[in-house]
Amino acid sequence: MTTVDSIDLSQLRVLVVDDEADIRLGLRRLATSLGAEVSDAEDGVAALEQLVQSGADVVLTDLMMPRMSGAELLVEVKRRSPETAVVILTGYGTIPSAVSCLQNGAAHFLTKPFDNAEVLRLVERLGRQVLAQRPQAAHTVHAGGRAIVAEDPRMRSVLELVTRVAPTPVSVLVEGESGTGKELVARAVHAASGVADRPFLAVNAAALSDTLLESELFGHERGAFTGAERRHDGVFAQARGGTVFLDEVASMSPSFQGKLLRVLQEHVVRPVGGNAEIPVEFRLIAATNRELEAMIATGAFREDLFYRLGVVRIAVPPLRERPADVPALAEHFLRTAARVSLGPNAPVPRVSAAALATLTAHAWRGNVRELENTIQRAVIVCTDGTIEPWHLGLDRGGWSPSAGEEVDYSTGKQRAVAAFQSEFVRRALEKAHGNVSHAAEACGLTRAALQRIMRQLGIERETFSA
Numbered sequence: 001m002t003t004v005d006s007i008d009l010s011q012l013r014v015l016v017v018d019d020e021a022d023i024r025l026g027l028r029r030l031a032t033s034l035g036a037e038v039s040d041a042e043d044g045v046a047a048l049e050q051l052v053q054s055g056a057d058v059v060l061t062d063l064m065m066p067r068m069s070g071a072e073l074l075v076e077v078k079r080r081s082p083e084t085a086v087v088i089l090t091g092y093g094t095i096p097s098a099v100s101c102l103q104n105g106a107a108h109f110l111t112k113p114f115d116n117a118e119v120l121r122l123v124e125r126l127g128r129q130v131l132a133q134r135p136q137a138a139h140t141v142h143a144g145g146r147a148i149v150a151e152d153p154r155m156r157s158v159l160e161l162v163t164r165v166a167p168t169p170v171s172v173l174v175e176g177e178s179g180t181g182k183e184l185v186a187r188a189v190h191a192a193s194g195v196a197d198r199p200f201l202a203v204n205a206a207a208l209s210d211t212l213l214e215s216e217l218f219g220h221e222r223g224a225f226t227g228a229e230r231r232h233d234g235v236f237a238q239a240r241g242g243t244v245f246l247d248e249v250a251s252m253s254p255s256f257q258g259k260l261l262r263v264l265q266e267h268v269v270r271p272v273g274g275n276a277e278i279p280v281e282f283r284l285i286a287a288t289n290r291e292l293e294a295m296i297a298t299g300a301f302r303e304d305l306f307y308r309l310g311v312v313r314i315a316v317p318p319l320r321e322r323p324a325d326v327p328a329l330a331e332h333f334l335r336t337a338a339r340v341s342l343g344p345n346a347p348v349p350r351v352s353a354a355a356l357a358t359l360t361a362h363a364w365r366g367n368v369r370e371l372e373n374t375i376q377r378a379v380i381v382c383t384d385g386t387i388e389p390w391h392l393g394l395d396r397g398g399w400s401p402s403a404g405e406e407v408d409y410s411t412g413k414q415r416a417v418a419a420f421q422s423e424f425v426r427r428a429l430e431k432a433h434g435n436v437s438h439a440a441e442a443c444g445l446t447r448a449a450l451q452r453i454m455r456q457l458g459i460e461r462e463t464f465s466a
């Protein structure tokens with residue numbers, strides 16, 4: 001069991017909302033000193049956007065603000081995220097409104113000017129309470145507010161490597177199939193680095209032509225090309241010591257690869273259309289879903305750049321090679337999908353043992369992203385609170401020749417037929433709310449024939465009765 005004292009406050013997300021900049025700054029500093037991840041907003045509307053984007057465990061909000069008051073914000077926060085603790089900050093004039101906020105679910109109110117020690121004690125206490133209730137997989141790290149699930153030993157060693165390289169300034173190359181979580185790993189490196197408070201800027205090399213990539217990364221002077229109406233700082237300059245995430249590096253042309261190599265060696269860029277070189281400071285994390293070594297062999301990728309990018313290489317294994325992650329990821333996506341699709345207070349559907357077996361056996365070509373989409377769909381399709389295999393929409397037959405195991409033709413056919421029957425019959429029974437006669441009629445079977453199939457496949461009518 002998680003005890004309140006053993007909780008690590010670095011997982012705590014605090015959101016500070018006030019229209020006065022110095023109050024925001026003061027509260028930010030206090031919460032940061034607890035080790036929490038702190039963000040701020042200058043009114044209720046901006047605060048809600050932040051909340052939707054990155055969530056919050058504790059919200060400290062002023063009452064009187066333009067656009068949306070603290071009292072209105074409280075109602076919205078509680079509606080979307082009931083577990084979040086909201087603290088109202090109030091001047092003496094607004095104490096009655098603050099008191100009425102307590103009736104609407106606020107955890108506490110503090111009167112201005114605050115006593116710093118009191119603020120600290122309160123945020124710490126509320127923070128520990130909220131975190132103790134937050135459901136957590138046994139092994140998660142956070143990448144800027146987003147959890148990375150890692151139950152499988154292979155994924156755990158990836159995260160160990162992340163923890164080891166993060167504090168060093170070396171370039172990192174993240175390799176792995178599409179949808180395995182490369183960008184999340186890159187964000188985790190940044191979040192655990194010494195420059196986590198500086199920018200993390202992502203650029204996808206595959207989405208831009210050479211010319212655009214150059215001006216995006218290196219910047220350009222005014223009038224450098226048609227449409228360049230003002231000068232623009234490139235991403236390398238904007239990073240200001242933070243991290244640049246360069247995705248899909250395999251799609252850079254060899255000539256652009258040469259330009260990038262020079263920047264990495266000399267730490268200067270020459271903006272497009274400019275003469276002067278400007279110094280830049282950033283940490284580069286590159287990602288690819290291609291085998292760069294094979295591209296080096298054919299001359300499509302520069303070997304010298306490869307060694308520069310991959311001072312440390314992190315290989316993110318495909319999901320089918322880390323089966324222990326499947327149930328944990330499914331659980332994680334289930335909670336998010338249920339909250340988004342069914343509402344914050346709706347019960348989270350459970351996954352039946354059969355559905356879990358289907359998920360674990362699936363070949364996941366699209367990796368974690370495919371699993372995420374599958375769960376999102378299943379949450380919408382399933383109506384009775386339990387996700388069954390036929391809600392997943394995977395391998396329509398339930399068994400496919402690609403599942404890995406070698407079987408002879410007749411066994412394969414038998415399994416495929418059984419899987420088809422099972423899905424067909426279950427759907428019919430589900431539609432008929434477990435009424436066998438109605439289901440049989442809808443399938444064009446006699447009641448007796450349907451019952452025989454149900455017996456063979458071990459399908460029970462009761463599972464489907466409303």
Ligand SMILES: Nc1ncnc2c1ncn2[C@@H]1O[C@H](COP(=O)(O)OP(=O)(O)OP(=O)(O)O)[C@@H](O)[C@H]1O
Nearest residue numbers: 147148149177178179180181182183184289368369
């Ligand atoms: N271990 C994980 N825990 C939680 N969510 C994950 C994990 N791995 C991936 N995801 C989620 O799966 C999706 C795909 O991850 P991400 O974008 O990082 O993959 P990628 O390897 O960069 O994909 P691509 O090659 O398509 O760019 C994202 O929504 C991400 O949040």
Ligand SMILES: [Mg+2]
Nearest residue numbers: 182183247287
């Ligand atoms: Mg990506």
